[in-house]
Amino acid sequence: MREELVALAKLAEMDDSARDIDAELKQIPQRLEEMRNSVLTLETMLAQERQQLSEAEQLKAKQTSELKERSEGLQRARKKVAQATSIREADAGEREVEANRRAIKEREDELGRIAQAIEAKTASLAEREKDFEETKTSLQTDEESSKTRVAELEEQRAKLLDGRDVLAAKVSKTIIKRYERLKTGIPNAVIIISDGTCTACRMALPPQLTIELQRANELHQCPHCRRIIIHKAVVEG
Numbered sequence: 631m632r633e634e635l636v637a638l639a640k641l642a643e644m645d646d647s648a649r650d651i652d653a654e655l656k657q658i659p660q661r662l663e664e665m666r667n668s669v670l671t672l673e674t675m676l677a678q679e680r681q682q683l684s685e686a687e688q689l690k691a692k693q694t695s696e697l698k699e700r701s702e703g704l705q706r707a708r709k710k711v712a713q714a715t716s717i718r719e720a721d722a723g724e725r726e727v728e729a730n731r732r733a734i735k736e737r738e739d740e741l742g743r744i745a746q747a748i749e750a751k752t753a754s755l756a757e758r759e760k761d762f763e764e765t766k767t768s769l770q771t772d773e774e775s776s777k778t779r780v781a782e783l784e785e786q787r788a789k790l791l792d793g794r795d796v797l798a799a800k801v802s803k804t805i806i807k808r809y810e811r812l813k814t815g816i817p818n819a820v821i822i823i824s825d826g827t828c829t830a831c832r833m834a835l836p837p838q839l840t841i842e843l844q845r846a847n848e849l850h851q852c853p854h855c856r857r858i859i860i861h862k863a864v865v866e867g
């Protein structure tokens with residue numbers, strides 16, 4: 631058991647030394663994923679805004695052609711008034727003139743609102759396009775630099791964990807499993823103590839446990855923080 635504990639202590643030390651690297655290796659793809667999502671969101675918004683702009687342009691064309699029809703209608707109505715041979719005809723012509731005038735006014739107001747909307751949409755679209763291009767470019771840059779960084783980290787990690795397999799082979803599978811499980815929840819899952827206190831959680835250990843730890847006959851965990859504890863005397867032999 632003593633040899634197993636020594637191997638486990640060394641293995642845990644190795645893992646701890648690679649902990650920052652592991653965290654960065656996990657964080658890099660997450661960050662890239664978030665950036666890819668941002669690019670996709672901006673792309674969707676951009677498509678929506680382009681669609682809205684094109685709808686506004688269509689509306690403008692429709693209103694413009696209606697305005698033209700009404701202007702022609704107004705000309706015809708004025709002609710009718712001028713050429714009227716009776717009061718009834720003249721009244722009918724006047725009503726037509728009035729109806730066309732109202733319609734022209736409405737179309738002109740509407741075209742004014744559409745022009746404003748088009749102007750605003752064009753400006754925000756330009757802004758959005760700029761945003762999209764910038765985000766896309768920084769994603770590409772980040773993807774490139776991340777590739778280099780991941781390669782660097784993996785090389786460092788391999789160096790730090792060199793010999794881990796040999797150590798792991800010296801520890802029983804049950805203990806390795808227990809250690810791996812602990813490791814996912816807490817940093818420094820194995821700690822080395824030199825007196826009756828758990829150095830991780832600072833709680834005093836029962837005196838009997840401290841004695842048993844020095845005997846190194848079995849695996850012990852801190853009753854407070856659940857970390858595996860190994861006595862310094864065991865590791866140092």
Ligand SMILES: [Zn+2]
Pocket residue numbers: 828829830831832833852853854855856857
């Ligand atoms: Zn503890």
